[in-house]
Amino acid sequence: MASLQRKGLQARILTSEDEEKLKRDQTLVSDFKQQKLEQEAQKNWDLFYKRNSTNFFKDRHWTTREFEELRSCREQNPLYDTERCKVFQCDLTKDDLLDHVPPESVDVVMLIFVLSAVHPDKMHLVLQNIYKCHGCSS
Numbered sequence: 001m002a003s004l005q006r007k008g009l010q011a012r013i014l015t016s017e018d019e020e021k022l023k024r025d026q027t028l029v030s031d032f033k034q035q036k037l038e039q040e041a042q043k044n045w046d047l048f049y050k051r052n053s054t055n056f057f058k059d060r061h062w063t064t065r066e067f068e069e070l071r072s073c074r075e076q077n078p079l080y081d082t083e084r085c086k087v088f089q090c091d092l093t094k095d096d097l098l099d100h101v102p103p104e105s106v107d108v109v110m111l112i113f114v115l116s117a118v119h120p121d122k123m124h125l126v127l128q129n130i131y132k133c134h135g136c137s138s
Contacts, residue, residue: 092126101133
């Protein structure tokens with residue numbers, strides 16, 4: 001059996017000059033730029049996705065294809081109980097989930113590609129928001 005060769009990216013070894021530069025420059029972006037990026041996040045994501053959608057991202061509508069049985073279940077299945085199953089969208093960084101869902105009433109939370117898109121400063125708020133509705137808090 002032929003030996004396997006490891007292919008891919010190799011970590012670059014930093015020079016002492018590189019290390020000094022990293023120590024001096026701890027600010028990644030200015031506060032102004034940070035706020036601007038945060039305010040224009042949707043627009044920037046749309047542009048980024050449009051540029052890169054054929055390269056490595058799944059189509060945004062992949063959940064419709066992957067979870068077709070759930071959608072058809074909701075639309076056609078008489079056993080689907082709208083009192084027990086509620087589908088909605090919200091901004092977890094702004095909206096209060098308790099406006100849509102009673103406390104401690106959720107068994108499953110599906111967060112596909114969600115948490116990686118949340119600003120680190122808002123991550124705690126998002127997780128608290130989910131935790132209030134999830135049945136694990138009792």
